[in-house]
Amino acid sequence: MSSVLSHDQPRLAGTRARLAKPELLAPAGSLEKLKFAVHYGADAVYIGGQQYGLRSNADNFSFDEMREGVEFAAKYGAKVFVATNIYAHQEDLAGVADYLKELENAGISAIIAADPAIVETAQQVAPKLEVHLSTQQSTMNWQAVRFWKEEGLPRVVLARETSMDEIREMKRRVDIELEVFIHGAMCSSVSGRCVLSNHFTDRDSNRGGCCQSCRWKYDLKADERSVADPEMNLFTMSSKDLCMIDHLPDLIDAGVDSFKIEGRMKSIHYVASVVNAYRQAIDSYMDNPEGYALRSEWLEDIGKAANRPLNTGFFYTTPGAEEHIYEPEEKAAPFDFAAVVTEYDEDTGIATVQQRNFFRPGMEVEFFGPGGRRFVQRVGDMTDVEGNSLEVARHPLQLIRFRTEHPVAPLDIMRKRIG
The missing domain is CATH 3.20.20.70 (Aldolase class I)
Incomplete structure (x- = not known):
């Protein structure tokens, strides 16, 4: 960044x-x-x-x-x-x-x-x-x-x-x-006010169809020959x-x-x-x-x-x-949206989260919510809503339960570092 x-x-x-x-x-x-x-x-x-x-x-x-x-x-x-x-x-x-x-x-x-x-x-x-x-x-x-x-x-x-x-x-x-x-x-x-999208793909930028052609990779040519430095990457x-x-x-x-x-x-x-x-x-x-x-x-x-x-x-x-x-973009942000909190039990400290991306026990994650609330912890033992033990959260929108080190609230987000 x-x-x-x-x-x-x-x-x-x-x-x-x-x-x-x-x-x-x-x-x-x-x-x-x-x-x-x-x-x-x-x-x-x-x-x-x-x-x-x-x-x-x-x-x-x-x-x-x-x-x-x-x-x-x-x-x-x-x-x-x-x-x-x-x-x-x-x-x-x-x-x-x-x-x-x-x-x-x-x-x-x-x-x-x-x-x-x-x-x-x-x-x-x-x-x-x-x-x-x-x-x-x-x-x-x-x-x-x-x-x-x-x-x-x-x-x-x-x-x-x-x-x-x-x-x-x-x-x-x-x-x-x-x-x-x-x-x-x-x-x-x-x-x-772009017309490149219209020209390349017949998708009208000013009528809702922009193909984001400015993000594509380009070469520089004259008479069908590339005139760009052969050592240079294609540019955007x-x-x-x-x-x-x-x-x-x-x-x-x-x-x-x-x-x-x-x-x-x-x-x-x-x-x-x-x-x-x-x-x-x-x-x-x-x-x-x-x-x-x-x-x-x-x-x-x-x-x-x-x-x-x-x-x-x-x-x-x-x-x-x-x-x-000019160089190819790094598309991915350094963190992924891993889950969203749906419930929290204050008596047990157990949060129910809805899976949005792969995670598993032992993985370091960060919770954050409105107003600057946030903390980092490692995911502990996980279960599904029926109480069955889980080794990995791989199913989209699956509800998963585990203990959080601090209170969380519905719509708090759990994210994980990429890589």
Whole structure:
């Protein structure tokens, strides 16, 4: 993991007397991920329905699942947003009005939209739905922000290419909510406006079919001959991932209203780890801005789930060649999601966990939960729920019991080191 602490950016001097607490907005590619994101501290989650979104390969939500997700989130005081952020062709618009009405009826708080046709339709047929402008609109200046405010939108999701100075100028000139990506994958094209996927695979990036062609391995050729150094590996066009946990005070002081984590296609382990770290960091700063300090365990938790090297994107400077990944990526994070706690017996200290990855007695594992609870132990004797002794946990979703050295709670996660 590349250290985000190496970016020697100066802290902004002083803080405003009254700072609104920013929203922590997390991705949820499935109903189960939604529940983990909210349980681990998200104030809001964004999901995809089965139409009009840019992640057609995610486990997108049916209307019944949306209603269940809204009900679950409401217990935590959290909201649910739905991405309807495609750029629509004419045939895509059939049925969009009915779809938006169903979102409103399901209790969805807002949609994230890019196409003016979808924006206008939502305002006309589903007035209880807030419309947040998608990052797909590549908004990077205050005049554009003002335009969308005048169109009746309460929030703009800024392009990933926006700088900290530009954000300050927007907040100074326009009274509107600003949402920015603060963690996750960066796009090699301007805020997702990629045509390579269409060209290579006939899958439209801007209609939900991105094939992630920037992650492929490439050679450099002229006249069918390779002109690359024969000693050089094939290269990618992939960007390093964004991580702003070390710069939350700057973002808050600039007036950012919503901190957005990318990753509807990411794992439960990733979502829980990253949301947990940012939740603690935001709360710590808001409780005591003057005494705030980044904690090493927050970076460690992010590192245990990170798939790529990290940087600060466009916030402080325009990324150069050093901010791209040219060598083949190390895909696997250093830790795997091994199990999730379903029950805990305080009298016996026995936890029941649901298996998500292979583990066995004697293996060192780490438990963690919301708010920074975590501990490391070795797995002891294991049984199934009928009391039969087990030598290995190899069956997906199998319920397994063993003693934990400290109390755990439902939805706590057990992870193991890879290798």
